[in-house]
Amino acid sequence: MHEYSLACDIIENVISTAELNNAKEVKEITLGVGKLTHVNPEQILFCMETLVEDTIARGARIIIQDIYPDMECECGFSENGEHFYTTGDISTDDIRAFLEVPCPACGKILHASGGMEIIIQSIDIEQ
Template identity: 40%
Template structure:
């Protein structure tokens, strides 16, 4: 369950930013999660809720927006997007080894989006 350790890092980052801006309370946090992070949104929100207890983040609303996987072919340069909805039933270890260009079918592709977890914005009361 890497959601808990990811949530710890997120809470630490939120607290640093909130402190820097003299926030009294964090009311909302918007996260952008790449489909390849393999983070379960329910587990992540549960972990964030638990870890935010007794901090200025307690009670904040956590919003998660999933970003699709974007590939760039190193052979022909074509960029393609794999919708995160279509990844739900994939076995991840198999999926990674089956990534290929949708145009030329080359397996020489680079994942250029969909593998990060980003705090997009934090709403606070000062």
């Protein structure tokens, strides 16, 4: 389960950043997870909640936000992938929603750009 090692790195960065800012407590962590990362958000959340137990982030609210790829075509069409994900034929949480998507402007296959990142978007601390 690579989610555990990712969660370890994330929590280490959160704690380090909080301590550098003289935090007494971490109240909230917002993590952006790209839809094309092959990371299970529920598993990473579980790992993070477990890892904060004996730290200044104990009890912190952990929010995971989806990061969708941009869908682009050589004809110049571009749109955020959330539109294709929520209106596509794929009803499950599946990266296939971003594969072989025809461009609504010209019919060519769209290219997914981005959506492969995991980003600590914010850390809310109390000093």
